[in-house]
Amino acid sequence: VSRDVIAAMTAYTLELREAEVKLNQNESPFDLPRALKDEILARVVERPWNIYPDFESMALRSALATAYGYQPENVLVGNGSNELLAAAIGAFVGPGTPVVFSKPTFSLYEKLVTVANGRPIPIAVDPASGVLPLDELLGAVERETNAVVIVCSPNNPTGGVLPAGGVDALLATGATVLFDRAYGDFALDALPPLHDRLVTFSTFSKAWGLAGMRVGWLASTAATCREIRKVKLPYSLNIISEAIAATALQHQELRVANVTRTIAERTRVFAAIHAIDGVTPYPSQANFIAFTSKIAAKPLFEALFAYDILIRDVSAAVPNALRVSIGSREENDRFLAALGEIMREEAPR
Numbered sequence: 001v002s003r004d005v006i007a008a009m010t011a012y013t014l015e016l017r018e019a020e021v022k023l024n025q026n027e028s029p030f031d032l033p034r035a036l037k038d039e040i041l042a043r044v045v046e047r048p049w050n051i052y053p054d055f056e057s058m059a060l061r062s063a064l065a066t067a068y069g070y071q072p073e074n075v076l077v078g079n080g081s082n083e084l085l086a087a088a089i090g091a092f093v094g095p096g097t098p099v100v101f102s103k104p105t106f107s108l109y110e111k112l113v114t115v116a117n118g119r120p121i122p123i124a125v126d127p128a129s130g131v132l133p134l135d136e137l138l139g140a141v142e143r144e145t146n147a148v149v150i151v152c153s154p155n156n157p158t159g160g161v162l163p164a165g166g167v168d169a170l171l172a173t174g175a176t177v178l179f180d181r182a183y184g185d186f187a188l189d190a191l192p193p194l195h196d197r198l199v200t201f202s203t204f205s206k207a208w209g210l211a212g213m214r215v216g217w218l219a220s221t222a223a224t225c226r227e228i229r230k231v232k233l234p235y236s237l238n239i240i241s242e243a244i245a246a247t248a249l250q251h252q253e254l255r256v257a258n259v260t261r262t263i264a265e266r267t268r269v270f271a272a273i274h275a276i277d278g279v280t281p282y283p284s285q286a287n288f289i290a291f292t293s294k295i296a297a298k299p300l301f302e303a304l305f306a307y308d309i310l311i312r313d314v315s316a317a318v319p320n321a322l323r324v325s326i327g328s329r330e331e332n333d334r335f336l337a338a339l340g341e342i343m344r345e346e347a348p349r
C-alpha cells in the first residue's frame with residue numbers, strides 16, 4: 001500500500017474528451033511554422049540517437065542565458081516546468097515545512113508539497129480583484145519560520161497577478177520564493193533579478209506554443225541551481241526537444257507575435273463575454289479567462305460541449321466558474337457565439 005498521504009491524495013486529472021474547438025488546457029493556438037519544424041528535424045536526424053544528451057544541456061542553457069541576460073549556471077532545463085517544480089519542491093520542502101500559496105492556484109503545487117510531507121498553507125484569492133492577495137501572503141509567511149511561498153503570476157486558473165513589488169516584499173520576509181511565470185509573457189512581465197532564495201520557473205508550453213515538446217526552465221543563483229540539480233533527474237530532456245527549444249529562442253519574433261495576438265484576443269473575448277447577459281468574466285493577464293454565469297458550471301460546460309467546444313470546469317476551485325483558453329480568432333468566435341446562444345435560450349421569456 002502507498003503512504004497515507006498518497007492514499008489520501010487525488011491524481012492530477014483532466015476531463016478526457018475531444019472536441020473540434022479545444023480551449024481547455026491553455027495551449028497556444030499557434031504551432032511552429034512547418035518550415036522551421038522541418039529544418040530542426042533535419043538537423044536532429046544527423047545526430048546520434050544512441051548517445052545520451054549532453055549531461056549539462058549546455059546548448060539550451062547557454063541559449064536561455066543569452067536570451068535572458070544570465071549565465072548558464074543560473075539556468076536549469078527540464079521536461080516541462082512541472083519537472084523543475086517537483087525538483088525545487090523536493091529541494092526546499094521537507095516534513096513539516098510551511099508552504100504558503102494562493103488558493104485556488106495550479107493544483108500541482110499542493111500535490112507536490114503533500115508528497116514531500118510539507119504543510120500546505122492556502123491563502124484565499126478573490127478572482128474578481130485581478131490581483132493576488134499580497135498582504136495576506138506576507139502575513140502568512142511572517143507567522144511561520146522558514147516558510148516557502150509558491151506564487152503563480154498570472155495565477156492559474158483565476159488570471160490575476162502579483163502586485164508590483166510583490167516578489168521583493170516576499171523575499172524581504174526571509175522566505176524562499178518559488179515564482180511560476182508560466183503565463184508571464186501574456187502579462188508582459190520582466191524576470192526578477194536573481195536571488196539565492198528566489199527560483200523563477202518558465203515554460204515553452206504557453207507563449208512559445210511548444211507544449212507537446214515538454215520543455216521548461218528555471219533561473220536562480222548558481223548556488224541555488226546546484227542544490228536543485230541534486231534533486232532533478234539526469235537526462236530528463238531529450239535531444240529533440242532541446243534542439244527545438246534552442247532554435248525557437250533564435251526566433252523571438254514568433255513568441256512576440258503569439259503573445260501580441262493572444263493579448264488582443266483576450267481583450268476582445270473579455271469584452272464579448274462581459275457583454276453577454278448573465279455572464280461575468282474575471283480579469284486576466286494570462287492566455288485564459290475564468291468566468292461565472294447564471295447557469296451552473298457543469299450544465300454550461302455540457303451545453304458548450306454540445307457545440308463541440310471543450311473548455312475547463314474549474315468550479316471545484318472557483319465557485320461556479322469555467323475557464324476558457326484564448327484560442328485563434330475563429331475558435332474564440334465559435335466559443336462566444338455558442339455561449340451567447342446558450343445564455344439567450346436560458347433567458348426567462
Ligand code: PMP
Nearest residue numbers: 080081082106156182203205216
Ligand atoms: N505552471 C502552471 C501555472 C501551469 O498552468 C502549467 C501548465 N498547466 C505548468 C506550470 C506546466 O507547464 P509545463 O508544460 O512546462 O510542464
